[in-house]
Structures are given as structure tokens and as C-alpha cells.
Amino acid sequence: MKRTVSLSVNGATRTAEVEPRALLAHVLRDDLDLTGTHIGCDTSQCGACTVLIDGRAVKSCTMLAVQAEGCQITTIEGLATNGNLHPLQQAFWEKHGLQCGFCTPGMIMTAVDLLAQNSNPSEGEIRHAIEGNYCRCTGYQNIVAAIQAAAATLRGATPARAAS
């Protein structure tokens, strides 16, 4: 049976009429029109659907919308402030950390969680952190470079020279 769920998404309270079986990924896309969150596999593998739940990266295809009530949800649409891209978005652009871009929103949301825990991750730590995000285009090289560059920006350092 449908019920009203009240979700806090990107700082605003949004409501939707959904069944308990509705996955958060679907509710974000279909009910709240936040289509930046992608659905690649629907089987908890690819990470395209990653959003932040109370600051932690979570695969939204593996969470019920009702489970997210009372949590702070952040999607890719919530990262830019006043029209300025988040340093990770900027770095993915500058380092060309994408090709088709399908994996990019999930990749960036995972990286937000990583950089909140570790402001200066090594290449190995970055690759371990994005293990649950599949990219079928880039070969990951520029994704790693983009995350390193964003980490430098967030630390207030001069961005490292392009590795590629």
C-alpha cells in the first residue's frame, strides 16, 4: 500500500506517495525528478546510483525509500553551491574523468565520502575506494587523476599538474 514518505534531499523536504518496496533510486528519479542519480545494474554492483545518506556513500538501488526517512540525502544535483561546481565536479571536467558520463554521478558521490575521510588519499587508496563504482569507458586513469586534483583543491593546495 502506498504511503507518504517525507525525504530530506539536498537540504529541502520532499514528499512522495510510494510503496514500501520502492527503491530510493527509483523514487529520486521518477517521483522527485532527480535524474542525475543513474541506475546501471539494479543489483548493487555498479555504483551508478550512489548518493550520500548522512554523508556516507550508499547504493540507492539497495535501499528502500522508506529506510531513508529521517536521513539527510545528497544527490549529485546537491553538490554545486550558488552555481559553482563542487571541486570534484570541476576536477572531473578539467581532467576529463569521464567518457560517456554514465558512471560519473556515482563516482563523484563516492569520492565525496572518500575525501571527507581522507584528505590526501594515495592512488591505491582511491582505487580501493571506487571499487564499487564501475566505469566501462575510461579505464579509470583520469578518474583517479580527477579525484587527486580535487583532493588538492579541497586541501587548499595548488592542484597537481595533470598526470595524463
Place this chain on the structure above:
Amino acid sequence: MIPQTFDYVRARNVGDALKALAAKDGTKVIAGGHSLIPLLKFRLAQPARLVDIGHLDELRGVTEVRRGAKIGAATTYRDLLESKLLAERYPIIAEVTSGIGDLQVRNKGTIGGGLAHADPAADMPAVMLALDAQLVLRSKRGKRTVAAREFFQGAFSTAMAEDELLIAIALPPLPRGAGTAYVSFEQAASGYALAGAAAVVKRSRSTVAHCTLAMTGISDRPYLVRAAEQLVGTQGLPDAIEHVAAQAAAGVEVNGDIHAPADYRRHLAVVAARRALQKAFVRSKK
């Protein structure tokens, strides 16, 4: 998409959850949902109702209990990795946890959910056996403690009754100076263990004084390798370790599937056991 409908309630406290389970009306617990939701998508679980315990602070966190530790059942893998107490007293917990799933899975998956699910290829059960963890279960009928060594009864099958909730995992102190290690061969796509070995070794000067070895991924449930006792009294030299490791899957009905035929899995068991024993031995204090 989940094809089948169900009802959902969020427990306000443990008592609430126990009441929902006592109804025995097809209610199932959901913690992180990272085993259950995939099952629901494939109709492999068809509960009438879910009771959510994922938000209950009383089930989360790691606390010091004398020289041991107690872990709330709904503690996420992420919280285990961030626990200083566990890092200090049971470094094997971080060693196994960092290899479970990926960052997102560890943010949501809980230790209790993983143990209750009892996937025969899950990593944590072997470590729980090696550490002799005690699982605290509660229902409206009362509270009881079951040793991890008695808890797993087959693939996806445990000693828990339908109305019981796993509340906490109590870890007894490790023998002083003991070294620990978890080694696994992962299935390349899923990360689950094709073969995983958890070892605890204590030395007293140059002689092995205590040795425990537990395996996962090999059979329908995790198990202790009795032959581990044969390392006690030896110098822990490669020959002695090899002798024990060679028995890692002795007398066990070994799984064979598309990921690994039984004879290959048996071979991996021996190699994982050898490496875990060697690491634990080297890490133990002389």
C-alpha cells in the same frame, strides 16, 4: 525493482522489534538491507512485513568489556573499521572488514546482518569462529547466548529461531601476545570468499602455545579445523604449518560451483590456511 509487495515498520526500540517478530506473521528484520534487498528483487525472500532495526542506536557501536569487546548487531562495517578499540585488540576485524564488498556496502551492511544471513561464502563468520565470539540473541521469550561455533548450521541457516533478534556479538580477550590473520581468495566479481582462513597463534618463547584456525567459503558453513592443535608445542616452522594447513579441508564436504570446482577450492583452502597461519605466527609476540 522489487516485484512483490510487503509492509514496513520502523522499530522505535528493541522491544518493538521483538514484539513484531513474536507475531510470527511473516515479519522479517531489515538492518542494512544489503543481503535482504537483493533477495527481495529475485523473490528469494517473500516477507509479509519488514521491521527496520537499522536506526536503533542501542544496537550500534563497539564497547569495551574488561579485556574484550562487545559489538552491537547493527554496527556497520564502516563503524567496525573506525573503531580504535577493535584496531587495538582485534586487528583481524579491520583486516577482514576492509575486504568485504566495497565502500558503499561497508557503509550500510551490518555485522549482525551478515552473520544472521549466514552466506557460506561470507568472510566474517570465519573470524567469529576463530575469535570464539558469543552471539547474544533475544526474543520476547528471553535472552540466550550462542557461541559462533554453534551458530552456523548450514547454508543460510543458523541456530536463531524465527522470533529471535541478534543483539550483540561479544568477543572474549585474545590470548596475550597472540597474532591473528585473515587470508582469502576472493571471487573476482563479487568479492565473496572462494576460500577464506582466519588464524590465531600464540607463542610462548619459541614454542606455539595456542593455535586456532577457521575456514569459510569451502563448505555449507564455516568450521574450525581441529588439526590446528597439532601446531601447539612445535616451533611453528614451515613444515609444521604445512602439516596443519594440509588438513584445512580434511573430512569436509567441499562445495563445487561455477566459480570453483571442489578440487580447486580444496587446494585454495590449503593455501589460504597456510598463509593465514604463517602471518599469525609472524605477528605473534615471542
